Amino acid sequence: MRRFDTPVLENRELSRDYRRIEVEWPGDAGTPAPGAFLTVGVSGTTDPLLRRPFAFSGYDPREGRAAFIFQIRGPATRLLSERRPGTVLDVLGPLGSGFPDPAPGSLPVLVGGGIGLGPLVFAAREFRLRAAAGGWEAPVLVLGFRTADQVPALDLPEGSVLCTDDGSAGFRGTAVEAAERAAAGGRYGPDAPPVFYACGPAPMMAALDRRAASLGASYWAAVEQWMACGVGACLGCAVRLKDGSFARACAEGPVFDGTSIDWGAM
Amino acid sequence: MRRFDTPVLENRELSRDYRRIEVEWPGDAGTPAPGAFLTVGVSGTTDPLLRRPFAFSGYDPREGRAAFIFQIRGPATRLLSERRPGTVLDVLGPLGSGFPDPAPGSLPVLVGGGIGLGPLVFAAREFRLRAAAGGWEAPVLVLGFRTADQVPALDLPEGSVLCTDDGSAGFRGTAVEAAERAAAGGRYGPDAPPVFYACGPAPMMAALDRRAASLGASYWAAVEQWMACGVGACLGCAVRLKDGSFARACAEGPVFDGTSIDWGAM
Amino acid sequence: MNPDLSVRIGNLVLPNPVGVASGTFGYGSEYESLMDVDALGALYTKAVTPEPRPGNEVPRIVETPSGMLNSIGLANPGLEAFVRDKLPELRRRRCPVLVNVAGASEDDYLRVLERLEPEDGISGYEINVSCPNVSHGGLAFGTDPALVERLTARLKRSLRSARPLIVKLSPNVTDIAEIARAAESGGADAVSCINTLVGMVIDVDRRRPRLARGTGGLSGPAIRPVGVACAFRVSRAVAIPVVGIGGILEARDALEYLLAGARAVQVGTGNFRDPGTAARVLEGIRDWMVRNGASRMEDIPGMLDA
Amino acid sequence: MNPDLSVRIGNLVLPNPVGVASGTFGYGSEYESLMDVDALGALYTKAVTPEPRPGNEVPRIVETPSGMLNSIGLANPGLEAFVRDKLPELRRRRCPVLVNVAGASEDDYLRVLERLEPEDGISGYEINVSCPNVSHGGLAFGTDPALVERLTARLKRSLRSARPLIVKLSPNVTDIAEIARAAESGGADAVSCINTLVGMVIDVDRRRPRLARGTGGLSGPAIRPVGVACAFRVSRAVAIPVVGIGGILEARDALEYLLAGARAVQVGTGNFRDPGTAARVLEGIRDWMVRNGASRMEDIPGMLDA
Numbered sequence A, B: 001m002r003r004f005d006t007p008v009l010e011n012r013e014l015s016r017d018y019r020r021i022e023v024e025w026p027g028d029a030g031t032p033a034p035g036a037f038l039t040v041g042v043s044g045t046t047d048p049l050l051r052r053p054f055a056f057s058g059y060d061p062r063e064g065r066a067a068f069i070f071q072i073r074g075p076a077t078r079l080l081s082e083r084r085p086g087t088v089l090d091v092l093g094p095l096g097s098g099f100p101d102p103a104p105g106s107l108p109v110l111v112g113g114g115i116g117l118g119p120l121v122f123a124a125r126e127f128r129l130r131a132a133a134g135g136w137e138a139p140v141l142v143l144g145f146r147t148a149d150q151v152p153a154l155d156l157p158e159g160s161v162l163c164t165d166d167g168s169a170g171f172r173g174t175a176v177e178a179a180e181r182a183a184a185g186g187r188y189g190p191d192a193p194p195v196f197y198a199c200g201p202a203p204m205m206a207a208l209d210r211r212a213a214s215l216g217a218s219y220w221a222a223v224e225q226w227m228a229c230g231v232g233a234c235l236g237c238a239v240r241l242k243d244g245s246f247a248r249a250c251a252e253g254p255v256f257d258g259t260s261i262d263w264g265a266m
Numbered sequence C, D: 001m002n003p004d005l006s007v008r009i010g011n012l013v014l015p016n017p018v019g020v021a022s023g024t025f026g027y028g029s030e031y032e033s034l035m036d037v038d039a040l041g042a043l044y045t046k047a048v049t050p051e052p053r054p055g056n057e058v059p060r061i062v063e064t065p066s067g068m069l070n071s072i073g074l075a076n077p078g079l080e081a082f083v084r085d086k087l088p089e090l091r092r093r094r095c096p097v098l099v100n101v102a103g104a105s106e107d108d109y110l111r112v113l114e115r116l117e118p119e120d121g122i123s124g125y126e127i128n129v130s131c132p133n134v135s136h137g138g139l140a141f142g143t144d145p146a147l148v149e150r151l152t153a154r155l156k157r158s159l160r161s162a163r164p165l166i167v168k169l170s171p172n173v174t175d176i177a178e179i180a181r182a183a184e185s186g187g188a189d190a191v192s193c194i195n196t197l198v199g200m201v202i203d204v205d206r207r208r209p210r211l212a213r214g215t216g217g218l219s220g221p222a223i224r225p226v227g228v229a230c231a232f233r234v235s236r237a238v239a240i241p242v243v244g245i246g247g248i249l250e251a252r253d254a255l256e257y258l259l260a261g262a263r264a265v266q267v268g269t270g271n272f273r274d275p276g277t278a279a280r281v282l283e284g285i286r287d288w289m290v291r292n293g294a295s296r297m298e299d300i301p302g303m304l305d306a
């Protein structure tokens, strides 16, 4: 974990809604992992005031480059969208826990919706690369969008499933439905039980929680919660667990065993 | 007086300290005059919050272009310095009173220091163009700077006098000294009394006030005062007059009969 | 569906909920060429005091993070000059004009109201008991519930005016709800909140306060969360209408106040940033009402899920 | 000239005037890898209460113009777990550690202090009578001068501690100087100000407050002018040192407090924006002192031309 100013290498539009920023990532700054995040100082003035968290969407240790994918939602992401390559970005990271590896023999099904797509694109690439070594199945990546013009221009791993609410691109329906189908289509059974990895909007997570429960499947969820410090100091990013306690999304998370989270309180 | 969004045509560095922005100025927005100003909304976020006032440094009615010269001093001017041509600027103007014409037979001596240079460059051009018609002498423009690297790359009218505190460019000494010399060098006397036009930092204005008093010369001063509304509504920009009353820099000013101002209270 | 935007305060019906705040809009004519002043829900004038006041020494304003401090000091031409020089043009307005009144004593307030009561062209009064920028009166009144109640009751009783009397509350108190209840007990037709917060900026290079008077009043978006919290608390403490003020730049800002319980709002510092603010805010409120199925202003407070 | 940056508070000498504010720095280790925690002038812990507190429902934070609201709700592991799990690592710090203490009753405060008094590794106490985010105690104490005086006196008398006791003041009062004087009369060694302002943000799309608890505490640059005005007034009302807090991001912000009369400062929300803030602020204060010929911290307040 370090705070540093680093050059923006690329700031590219991926679709109507998404952009991708790639920055130089020095080797001694720590290793970005899928599910982990960085925070970005976006402004030289006092509004926006706080740093903004973004999950890593990729990391290339040889080239020394890390990336994140973001959606323009408000003032900070608007300012970020205007950052030109060559200017420097105020970055703090890597922060938070990453996705744990799939168990040997399991089929990782990665489900991303909305701004959750970045970490799952990253995880899909990683899990694929290390599938043989780790002994798990080749992962299936499922990404859900509202409409075709949201779908980002990204090289997705082979076998990825796209879906849109209106069927304008890929599979028509929700990412959770598609993920369940993908899990069933795999060698679903005692020797390749599915394990879901998910990040997305609250309704998607709630749907997945129900489906995972009825399948008896385990799943890892990267949660989003308003953050102030990003390093575990302010207790702002609390996530309610089913046992009634709170955990910090930035420190114990953002990746949690999905079944431990009280989604109703999110 | 209108508020409108207008394209930036040019944003050029004039020297280490000064930049010039030129914008499209529609004919129906009113006529910028030397001494008058516009206010600029600089930010889409709430910091900086208020519009910033800048004096016109030029206006070309045929081309529909108006300009101002500014110095990077704080957050708003820093943001302005990054505005690229083609983007739009939120502009409100023209505001305030301009410099009155010189009396027939008089010698206008225009003295500018620091950020006061814009309106005087503008006035010099105008008074020169209209000297024959108005019956006054060709104006003398005197601009003062600290050092040579502050001197802006501008086409100044013939006969202009530059001075620097350290003599690194032009005349060594203050703009007020140079202005007094220029006035004396003119046909100074009953048939061509000098009239000063001035805008600059407080010490310069105080010096001019003393010199004008001892010469018995009249002078017009464009004052600077913190402004919130720029249109006369908030009473924030009050200027103390010698009679003890207050006037609004944005409405009764920014140009005042210099001898009426209580410079000690500024 | 075209929502009904009118708002009733006492006997007065405002055509729409978006007014402009005292001290930020002069007497209206200053903004004449920049927007349609007559389309405002209400125009609150700069404070009027019995005697002319030159105002405080300069500098009087300084910008702060997402806000500004002012120490104008109730500068105004005084009651007689107001009636003579400002009222004629105000009288020609087609929007409601509410005169903001200030003073150093109860008598001062009463004197201004008694003089204005017979004059046409005034829709109501806003009693400024909350100005932080004067040494006597102003804020002192506004922090003591007993004084607020007594002043309000005296003004209501002596005047027996058909025009509504709005008491403008200060946030610089321990319990703004208590002051609001005092105004209500005194007979106020509405309360408006908030006036500015006491603040100070120091120039560390020159080692002196930025404002000649030292402290000033903080306004702008920086204080909006404070204003919304006040409007929320006050609207639960009194039955009379609440007018929300503080940091409104956009329709969503105004809607925060309306959902918090305010019946109308005023735009202050926002006018400085964009003279079109009030019109834009009104348009956005209308759109929101259509989208959210609110047909009258009174519907909005009940729509908050709190 | 190398200025002397030390600051005395009661018997305690802080190595420099720049501390980090309670609730914004956890227990120090969170920032370990990002900056030199041991170089801080003081580390004020998150509030400690007798019993463990889970804190308020989520969301607990929301950004506002140049500020933020929090309603953490004094979440902390409780006195025993603090002593067991947090104190050992705090004890190893080379910077002064001051424990921020909160409670719902006088007895609560006393209980925490009595338990902590025999423990090593604590340099002082900051009594939080000003938290707006809990239903009992907290803010209630902080708004009543009689309660503040009584609480302070009781803690001083019962404890007879050599460690300084700092009372942390709320800006949500009519007269903060009066509360400060009450703390001084009660025997406080210093007062710190300000805690957060009560604020509220409403999500107008979902029509509910952004914070689960409705209101929260406003911090950050937005409130700096309020904090500086409070420090100015309080430092003129009491003879004990004042610790300035609120919206400090840069050395010049801290210098506003110091010129206003504060003897030391705390960085809160600024840590979230840049963990290097405290170090940067300290460096800038040192430079300013050299440039302006101040050789000791006590010189600075007298340098204000007000």
Ligand SMILES: Cc1cc2nc3c(=O)[nH]c(=O)nc-3n(C[C@H](O)[C@H](O)[C@H](O)COP(=O)(O)OP(=O)(O)OC[C@H]3O[C@@H](n4cnc5c(N)ncnc54)[C@H](O)[C@@H]3O)c2cc1C
Pocket (backbone or CB within 6 Å): A037, A048, A052, A053, A054, A055, A056, A068, A069, A070, A071, A072, A073, A074, A075, A076, A077, A078, A115, A116, A118, A119, A223, A224, A225, A226, A227, A254, D063
């Ligand atoms: C651990 C983590 C990882 C994230 N990763 C990504 C990512 O990879 N790509 C991406 O685009 N975004 C990501 N986000 C969200 C991102 O931080 C916000 O979109 C961003 O802060 C918005 O800033 P803004 O000023 O543009 O908009 P704001 O005006 O701050 O917010 C716009 C709207 O977005 C929502 N929002 C913003 N921040 C949060 C939050 N922290 N929690 C819940 N809702 C929020 C709110 O509804 C708000 O109204 C992540 C958030 C967290 C906590």
Ligand SMILES: Cc1cc2nc3c(=O)[nH]c(=O)nc-3n(C[C@H](O)[C@H](O)[C@H](O)COP(=O)(O)OP(=O)(O)OC[C@H]3O[C@@H](n4cnc5c(N)ncnc54)[C@H](O)[C@@H]3O)c2cc1C
Pocket (backbone or CB within 6 Å): B037, B048, B052, B053, B054, B055, B056, B068, B069, B070, B071, B072, B073, B074, B075, B076, B077, B078, B115, B116, B118, B119, B223, B224, B225, B226, B227, B254, C063
């Ligand atoms: C009528 C008028 C005409 C002006 N014309 C020009 C111009 O032609 N070119 C130009 O460069 N500037 C001009 N200014 C000043 C210009 O408005 C400020 O430099 C600008 O607002 C600074 O904004 P900022 O955010 O960059 O800096 P800020 O941080 O706002 O200010 C930086 C410093 O500049 C000084 N300052 C800023 N604004 C004022 C003010 N209104 N009065 C006195 N001191 C101030 C203060 O010392 C402050 O610390 C004019 C001001 C007025 C009132």
Ligand SMILES: Cc1cc2nc3c(=O)[nH]c(=O)nc-3n(C[C@H](O)[C@H](O)[C@H](O)COP(=O)(O)O)c2cc1C
Pocket (backbone or CB within 6 Å): B228, B234, B236, C021, C022, C023, C024, C046, C047, C070, C072, C074, C100, C128, C131, C168, C194, C195, C196, C218, C219, C220, C221, C223, C245, C246, C247, C248, C266, C267, C268, C269, C270
């Ligand atoms: C320059 C200025 C002058 C003001 N003068 C007055 C006044 O005369 N009477 C009054 O009641 N309020 C006065 N106010 C307070 C505003 O009416 C309003 O309550 C406050 O600014 C908060 O709203 P805002 O954040 O939208 O500006 C003044 C505010 C400003 C900024």
Ligand SMILES: Cc1cc2nc3c(=O)[nH]c(=O)nc-3n(C[C@H](O)[C@H](O)[C@H](O)COP(=O)(O)O)c2cc1C
Pocket (backbone or CB within 6 Å): A228, A234, A236, D021, D022, D023, D024, D046, D047, D070, D072, D074, D100, D128, D131, D168, D194, D195, D196, D218, D219, D220, D221, D223, D245, D246, D247, D248, D266, D267, D268, D269, D270
């Ligand atoms: C997230 C958060 C938690 C806080 N928790 C506490 C606390 O436990 N005890 C306390 O006295 N103050 C607490 N505060 C208040 C700060 O210590 C400080 O007084 C306030 O934030 C103003 O300073 P700032 O503007 O620099 O943040 C908290 C502030 C924040 C932002």
Ligand code: FES
Pocket (backbone or CB within 6 Å): A226, A227, A228, A229, A230, A231, A232, A233, A234, A235, A236, A237, A238, A248, A249, A250, A251
């Ligand atoms: S964001 Fe501060 S504890 Fe997680």
Ligand code: FES
Pocket (backbone or CB within 6 Å): B226, B227, B228, B229, B230, B231, B232, B233, B234, B235, B236, B237, B238, B248, B249, B250, B251
């Ligand atoms: S700036 Fe508002 S009156 Fe001049």
